Amino acid sequence: MQVHSPIPTLSVKSCEERQQHLVRLMEEQQLDAVLIGDPRHVHYYAAYWERPFFAPLFLMTRDGVRTLVMPFECDWPTAVDIKKNYIFNKVATMVEEQLQNSLLELSTELHNVKRLGVDFGIRPGLLPVEGIEQVDLYPAILKQRRRKYDDEIELFKRLFQTTEAAYEYVRENLKVGVTEVELYAGMMQILGNLQGEHFGFFGNDFRCGEGGGLPRYRPAESGELAVIDLGVECRGYRSDMCRTIAVDSPSAAQEEAREQVLEAIQLVESSVRPGVSCREVYENAYNSLNDYRGWSFPHHLGHGLGLSPHEAPHLNPEWDDYFEVGDLFTVEPGLYHDELKGGLRIEEVYYLGESGLEKITTIPTGY
Numbered sequence: 001m002q003v004h005s006p007i008p009t010l011s012v013k014s015c016e017e018r019q020q021h022l023v024r025l026m027e028e029q030q031l032d033a034v035l036i037g038d039p040r041h042v043h044y045y046a047a048y049w050e051r052p053f054f055a056p057l058f059l060m061t062r063d064g065v066r067t068l069v070m071p072f073e074c075d076w077p078t079a080v081d082i083k084k085n086y087i088f089n090k091v092a093t094m095v096e097e098q099l100q101n102s103l104l105e106l107s108t109e110l111h112n113v114k115r116l117g118v119d120f121g122i123r124p125g126l127l128p129v130e131g132i133e134q135v136d137l138y139p140a141i142l143k144q145r146r147r148k149y150d151d152e153i154e155l156f157k158r159l160f161q162t163t164e165a166a167y168e169y170v171r172e173n174l175k176v177g178v179t180e181v182e183l184y185a186g187m188m189q190i191l192g193n194l195q196g197e198h199f200g201f202f203g204n205d206f207r208c209g210e211g212g213g214l215p216r217y218r219p220a221e222s223g224e225l226a227v228i229d230l231g232v233e234c235r236g237y238r239s240d241m242c243r244t245i246a247v248d249s250p251s252a253a254q255e256e257a258r259e260q261v262l263e264a265i266q267l268v269e270s271s272v273r274p275g276v277s278c279r280e281v282y283e284n285a286y287n288s289l290n291d292y293r294g295w296s297f298p299h300h301l302g303h304g305l306g307l308s309p310h311e312a313p314h315l316n317p318e319w320d321d322y323f324e325v326g327d328l329f330t331v332e333p334g335l336y337h338d339e340l341k342g343g344l345r346i347e348e349v350y351y352l353g354e355s356g357l358e359k360i361t362t363i364p365t366g367y
Helices: 012-028 039-046 098-104 138-146 150-173 180-195 252-271 278-289
Strands: 033-036 057-061 066-070 082-085 115-118 133-136 203-208 225-231 241-246 302-304 311-315 328-331 348-353 356-359
Touching: 012 033, 012 039, 012 057, 012 115, 012 138, 012 150, 033 039, 039 057, 039 066, 138 311, 150 180, 150 225, 150 241, 150 328, 150 348, 180 203, 180 225, 252 278, 252 328, 278 311, 311 328
Parallel strands: 033 115, 066 082, 115 133
Antiparallel strands: 033 057, 057 066, 203 225, 225 241, 302 311, 302 328, 328 348, 348 356
8 A cells, every 4th residue: 555645734825825815805895804714714724724523713804913713733834923722622521612712712803893704604692792793705715715726736636646545445356246335444444544634524426336326235246337436535625536447347338438438538628728618518528428329427527626525617507617727626427327237437637727737636547
């Protein structure tokens, strides 16, 4: 098993660049301060990450002072001026008022605030100062998140190294008689060894002979395909990719389906550039796949990645997105039919940078 380098932290430089968006929002919306409470966004703006049951906060005031409230000190650089610790436990028992205690540490900083930009709703009476008007900044932050920064791309590349190692395990261990749960457990051990920390809900699809689903205590059968679609979380960010692996030797029909799916991926690669309609890219891929030999392509073509499992851009007929520089997105065409013993899906990940399209996923697509 390959040993990977430590998980890279978000850089102070990139966090400070992202904070300039908050400065602009304060000016545009006449805010006295911005309070960030979603732990993913605290990481995004301040480079501080903690386990999800704590309540760190990041406050930036109109005069530029940045305060981080946290349960524990950290030994890596953060993009803040002031650090405070809140009471998160008593005699080793965690308190239930995590957010309330964290907010109490900002009583002084919030004293003269009248208009406060927030990325999450704070229920009435929880703020330690009365009379503060909350302004929802989540839509503006979501828009900012679409364009990925260099430190995010580096973290994603490391995250995909871990994810791809799970596929190496499946290729080595999938055979007739092995259950889906056995494969699932083996992949989880690989991820734990390589990531060395919490990796979130481990999704998405683990079944043999079907297009997807959670693992079962069901043995793999000869002739089936296993659609293995994996998502691994790291400090709020989440990978997503898919490979289809044959239980034994693939049939001629399964090989033909794979070639058709790869042609659809090549079609997408040749089409993507800033300003191109995501819906049109989807439609072109759909027309090349759906009803080919009576097989079906019933789902979206792809989606953006980031701090949510699905973000913009949406390669989907229900959205009208256009590709932009900074997009990190999946392309996941598939074909499904009983003749294919479930079907197959291949999901690649791309970054659309200033210099063009870069493929982030690296492992082979063969059965």
